[in-house]
Amino acid sequence: MDVGKAIVEATREVFSTMLMVELDAGTPIEGKGGDVDSNITSMLGLGKDIRGMLAVHCPAGVAKDITGTFLGMEVEEIDEDVKDAIGEIANMVAGNLKIAFAEVGKDIELAIPTSIVGSSFRTSGMFGAQRFAVPFTMDGAVFLIELKYMDTE
Amino acid sequence: MGKNVLLVDDSSTMRKIVGRSLRQAGLDFDNIFEAADGLEALDVLDKEQVDIVLSDINMPNMDGISFLREKQGRDAVKDIPVFMISTETGDDIIGEAKSLGALGAIKKPFTPDKVNEVLGPLM
Numbered sequence: 440m441d442v443g444k445a446i447v448e449a450t451r452e453v454f455s456t457m458l459m460v461e462l463d464a465g466t467p468i469e470g471k472g473g474d475v476d477s478n479i480t481s482m483l484g485l486g487k488d489i490r491g492m493l494a495v496h497c498p499a500g501v502a503k504d505i506t507g508t509f510l511g512m513e514v515e516e517i518d519e520d521v522k523d524a525i526g527e528i529a530n531m532v533a534g535n536l537k538i539a540f541a542e543v544g545k546d547i548e549l550a551i552p553t554s555i556v557g558s559s560f561r562t563s564g565m566f567g568a569q570r571f572a573v574p575f576t577m578d579g580a581v582f583l584i585e586l587k588y589m590d591t592e
Numbered sequence: 593m594g595k596n597v598l599l600v601d602d603s604s605t606m607r608k609i610v611g612r613s614l615r616q617a618g619l620d621f622d623n624i625f626e627a628a629d630g631l632e633a634l635d636v637l638d639k640e641q642v643d644i645v646l647s648d649i650n651m652p653n654m655d656g657i658s659f660l661r662e663k664q665g666r667d668a669v670k671d672i673p674v675f676m677i678s679t680e681t682g683d684d685i686i687g688e689a690k691s692l693g694a695l696g697a698i699k700k701p702f703t704p705d706k707v708n709e710v711l712g713p714l715m
Contacts, residue, residue: 456701457609509605511612524605530650531700534679541682549679551602551650 440543442586443467446573449535450584453528454577458508465574465581473572475583478502478558479517481525483533484550489540491568491588493533495525501582517556526552532584545590565589594622595643595715600633600659601677602651606700610646610677610707617708619715630659637669644714646698649678649685657685660692675710677702 447464454460465473477496485491497505499517506524507514514521529552537547555562565587572585597614599607607626614621625640627633629651636642649656656676664670676689676697686697698710 453701456703506605510608520605523603527603527605530603530679534681534700537679538681546682549650551652 440539442569442571443469443573445536445539446532446571446584446586449532449539450573450575452535453531457531458505460508460577463576465576468572468574470570473574473583475574475581476558477583479521479525479554479556480560480562481522481529481552481554482562483526483529483552485533485588486548486550488545488590488592489547489588490591491565491586492562493529493536494562494585494587495529495532496583496585497525498580498582501577501580504578504580505582522554522556526554536586545592594620596623596625596641597621598625598627598633598636598640598642598645600627600630600645600647600651600656602628602648604628606648613702613704613707614711616704617712619708619711630654630656630662633659634662634666634669637663637666637672642669642672644711645672645674646677646711647674647694649676649680649689657688657692660689660694664693673714 451462454462478499479502480496482494502521503514506521509524568587568589570587574581599610601607611624625636627636631654647656674694676694679700681699
């Protein structure tokens with residue numbers, strides 16, 4: 440399975456269907472690298488055959504743009520709406536990845552998303568986990584979708 | 593008299609988007625009630641006249657499957673039609689939802705056309 444390609448397709452489908460936005464996807468990165476200066480990160484845990492975490496890392500401007508497009512209104516600050524909207528993006532991308540992994544016989548359970556706001560934090564996954572990250576560009580600004588996982592089978 | 597719908601999702605963003613999609617799909621509901629989990633949904637069903645429920649599956653406090661199970665045990669509301677609207681699309685979980693009375697499921701992400709296709713026949 441091409442995990443990087445699956446992340447690209449999963450994310451682009453969410454944005455084209457729910458936000459009517461065609462995202463530009465960068466080259467998927469396997470291993471370290473590609474980090475963006477994030478002001479909000481929404482993540483959700485994955486369990487069962489694939490254990491790990493999917494995270495959406497957004498600079499404030501992108502997070503507000505996504506939320507504004509989602510809700511059809513101007514968004515001026517990182518508030519509860521923004522945390523909720525980015526969390527829902529993480530949820531839907533993870534849902535699409537769950538379908539992609541199911542096609543290769545892997546069953547994934549999804550947790551409920553959590554959002555963190557700030558400028559001085561980092562997320563870390565399990566030791567030995569595989570990492571894939573894909574940068575996406577929306578209106579000239581970059582955000583990152585990151586998948587860290589271990590195959591438990 | 594028009595119909596009333598109850599939207600059950602822990603994401604306030606998603607409740608707003610589903611509500612907007614109903615309007616864009618041309619589905620004319622008199623009232624759109626909202627609940628953040630199954631427990632709140634049961635409370636709304638006790639107090640309001642609801643004709644259709646759209647419910648997420650993965651939610652805190654009481655998830656969509658537990659909500660269906662509880663609703664099945666309440667004579668006054670057990671026949672209100674429910675559609676699941678979720679990232680969960682597996683045959684096992686959707687099958688379980690249907691065995692508990694759900695009429696069908698809409699996968700997130702979705703379009704207003706998809707909402708219309710599923711709910712239109714009930715209007």
